[in-house]
Amino acid sequence: MPISATRYTCWVWQAGAVELRHLRYFVAVVEERSISRAADRLVMSQPALTRQIKELERECGITLLDRIPRGVEPTPAGTALYQHAAHLLGLAAVTRDVARSASAARELISIGLPPGLPADWLTGLIHAFQRETPDIRIDFSDANSSAQLRSVQEGRLDIGLVHQNPPSNLHSIELFEKPFGLAVRPNHPLAERETCPLAELDNLRVLAHAREQIPAEHDRLISVAYEAGIAPIWQFASFVENALACAEVTGSHAVLLSEASAHRLLPGWPWIELVEPAFPMRTWLVRAEQTRTAVEAAGELIARYARYVLAKSPA
Secondary structure, three states: OOOOOOOOOOOOOOOOOOOHHHHHHHHHHHHHOOHHHHHHHHOOOHHHHHHHHHHHHHHHOOOOEEEEOOEEEEOHHHHHHHHHHHHHHHHHHHHHHHHHOOOOOOEEEEEEEOOOOOHHHHHHHHHHHHHHOOOEEEEEEEOOHHHHHHHHHOOOOOEEEEOOOOOOOEEEEEEEEEOEEEEEOOOOHHHHOOEEEHHHHOOOEEEEEOOOOOHHHHHHHHHHHHHOOOOOEEEEEOOOOOHHHHHHHHOOOEEEEEHHHHHHHOOOOOEEEEEOOOOOEEEEEEEEOOOOHHHHHHHHHHHHHHHHHHHHOOO
């Protein structure tokens, strides 16, 4: 049954419903372009693998694979999920190696991750913790900036990495800033540009994060556009990993997000920087003012690693 735009804004990752085994099976099918070949690779029966893929599609609420005479091809939503799944499975493998070498004496530090952090940045951070803090074990969790700030204030999260200006009652360090922009449909006239003045968004159907995800950036964008007399056709949705599905269901011409997120979530969509004015996306580290020594050490390592990466980046 088709999913209408009024009933469906986007499908989101539900960590409690979709398990890593589902993603491992799905990645194998996409890479083999065949359920039978993927079943051989996974050493399982074809009917069993078919049931697992159908279960994944049911949990996600969207078709992920198109059946064709030669086998299967991922749908646009399936392609987006494949990129995310491959990244998650890579992180899971690294995390498993960390867990296997961990001792009972290692102290657990919980760290929140916002959307848009580059995968290579995170992998480098994991390796930095492995090298420099043998007495610390880290645990990552995905959450938007608002949710992370609440969790840190309530003591449920040790360290947050957020894209939202932190409140004064938390210890914070600005790690870096990246340009903000938009991914444009490949056949759109803007796709040939390298930058996009805000005025070019007038009367353009643009997908943007809902206010509860990034309230400060949301309010600034709306305010600046309004004051400039610019009227984009905003399509607001709460999305993290499923920008492509949300863009398709809303018929958006462009999606506002970081360059790293655009390359990962919208493969084939050119990304252009938003200018006049620019909208830099800043990332802060936040923690409680009074906290454990291990949390302070973890925060210092993250800040040091961010400075190291920034110093290596081309000007």
